[in-house]
Amino acid sequence: MSQPVSDMSLDTSGLFCPEPVMLLHKKVREMQPGQVVFVKATDPSTQRDIPRFCTFLGHELIAQLQQEDGYEYYIRKGVE
Numbered sequence: 001m002s003q004p005v006s007d008m009s010l011d012t013s014g015l016f017c018p019e020p021v022m023l024l025h026k027k028v029r030e031m032q033p034g035q036v037v038f039v040k041a042t043d044p045s046t047q048r049d050i051p052r053f054c055t056f057l058g059h060e061l062i063a064q065l066q067q068e069d070g071y072e073y074y075i076r077k078g079v080e
Contacts, residue, residue, distance in 0.1 A: 003063070003065075003074070004036060004038075004062050004063055004074040005036065006036045006037060006038035006074060007031070007035040007036050007037065008027070008031070008035070008036075008037050008038070009037065009038040009039070009040070010023060010024060010027045010037055010038070010039045010040070011039075011040045012024070012039065012040065012041045012042075012043070012046075013040055013041065013042045013069075013070060014042060015041075015042075015043060016043045016045070017043055017045040017046075017049060018049075020039070020041050020043055020046050020049070020050070021046070021049045021050065021053050024037070024039055024050065024053065024075070025053070025057075028057075028059065028075070028077055031077045032077065033077050033078060033079045034076060034077065035076070035077050036062065036074055036075065036076045036077075037074075037075050037077070038072065038073070038074055039072065039073040039074075039075065040070060040071070040072055041070055041071045041072075041073070042069070042070040042071070043071075044071075046071055046073070047064070047066075047071060050064070050073050050075070051064065054075055057078070058078035058079070059075050059076060059077055059078045060075065060076040060078060061073065061074075061075055062074040062075065062076055
């Protein structure tokens, strides 16, 4: 599977709940609708928290990948 193209990235490696989602929320506020952010995380709780964040706020979770060194997410900002 080829990885989606992202407009920006956010590395939350080493941070624990709730920091990854708080930083993601801040990053998404800076984005335009339709832009994609790549998020790298090491906290296992992001597997639950980031999909819920997307559903609750109307963003599209394009991909959720588990890697040896953590987790990767591609999120498209929804229309506000």
